[in-house]
Amino acid sequence: MDDGTNWTSIGMSNRTRLTRDLTSDMSMGAGHDQESHEEYPGRLSDRASDIGHRTFYGRWADDVEAGLATEVGQ
C-alpha cells in the first residue's frame, strides 16, 4: 500500500456515474483550531486535522471563482 495506490483508486472512483455525485469529507478538527500562537505564525491545529485541506479547497474555490468572474467581465 502506498500513496499512489490510494490516489489512483480515488481517481477511478470519482469518474463513475454514482460515486461522482458523492462528497469527500474535510471536517476533521473543524472548530478546534488554535487561532494564534506567540511564536508560530498562522492558525495551528493538532497533528491529525483537515485544517490544511480546508484551507486548500477554500483558496482553490476563491481562485477559480475569481478567474471565472474575470472572464465574464471581459
Next chain:
Amino acid sequence: MSQVKAHGLYDRASHKVSRRAFEDDELYKAEQRAVFGKSWLFLGHESQVPKPRDFFTTTMGEESVIVVRDAGGTVRAFLNSCRHRGMAVCQADRGNTPAFTCTYHAWTYDTSGRLIGVPKFRETYHGELDKKSLGLVPVSQVGSYKGLLFGTFDPSAPPLAEYLGDLTYYLDHWLDRHEGGIEVVGVQKWIMNTNWKVGADNNCGDNYHVYYTHSSIPELNRMRAQLLAGEPLQPEPDGDGSGPDSKTVRQAVTDSKHSVIFYKGKSADPSLEPAILEWASETRGEVLDRLGAPGRTCEARSGWCIQISDGSRIPTSVCRPSASTSRAAPTKRSFSRMSSSTPTLLRKQNERSDSGLSRRWDRLEHSRWTTGRTGLRLACRTAPA
C-alpha cells in the same frame, strides 16, 4: 464561458467537496487559467543549475518548462516549445548545454531564450524572418527564496516573498539551518492516474493517513532504534502507529494560505545513523542561534533531510518540514539514500535523462485524470557550497 461554479463544489459549512470537482473537464480547464496561470509555482532548487548553461525541465500546470542558468549566470525559465511549430526544444530531464535545438527543423535558441539559429535562413526565408520576435516564451516572473526557485505566468503577481508571507518563518527553519543551506541530491518523477488535487490536498497536511498507509515506516524506525540500542523489540505501546511524535507534531496554515507540518522543539530523529545524530548534536546550538531564541524554534524531523513533492502542480507552494523517508549523512557534500519504498527499477530510471520514465513524462497527456508529480530529495550542506 464555463458553467462551472467552484463554490458550489466546496461547501465551507459542512467542509465537503463534491467529487465532481475531480472529474469535471470544464473545471479542469478553468483551473489551468485561474490557479496555475496565477500562482507562484515551485520549479526546483538553485543547486540543480549551479553552473552557467545548466538546465532542467519541469512543468508548470500543464506547461512543459525549461529552467536554465544562462551564460551570464541568471536563472531563467521558458516554455519548452519551439516558436516555429511547437516541438519541445528540450527533451532531457537535465544537463548542460550552450543551446537548445529543436529536433524538427533545428531552430536553435541560446540559454537566454534568443533564437540564434534558423537553418537555411537566407535561402528559405530570404533573410526576412524576424528572429528577434521569435525567442522562447519566458515565464513572466522567476523568483528565488533561499535557494528554492519559483515561477509565475502572471506578470502582475506580487513579489515572491510577499506571496509566501508567513510561510517564510517555517521555510527558514528548514532551508536556513546552516550556512551552506540545502541542496538537491536526487529527483523522482511519477505519473499518476488521478486528479491533481488529490495529491495536492494530501500534501497540505494529511497526517491522518500516516497512521495506517505508512504505518510501517515509523514502526520500522522504532524497531531499528531498539536494535541499535541493544534493546529487545517491543510493540508500539498505544498500537496506533502514532508514537511519541503525536505530542510534538503540529500543523499550521498561514495568512498566505499555505500549509505546513512541523515538529515543535524536537531534536533529531533517534532512529537515524549514529554519525548523523552526533553531527546534529554538535551543531544544534549553532542552528538554534542561527534561527532564533533557543527552545522556541520548530524543527523538521531529522533537521537536515526533507522530502518535498508535487512542486510544479501544487498551486500554493506547499512544503513539508516533516518526516522524510530519505536519509542524509553528514559528509562535506552530503548524500542520501533513496526511500526504501521506491522500486529499484524506478530508482535507476529517475537518475538518467534518457530514461524510459522521462520519455513517458515528456509525452504525458495531462488531463483531469492524469497527474505528473515531481519530488526532490534534499539534504543540508554541512559546509558552504
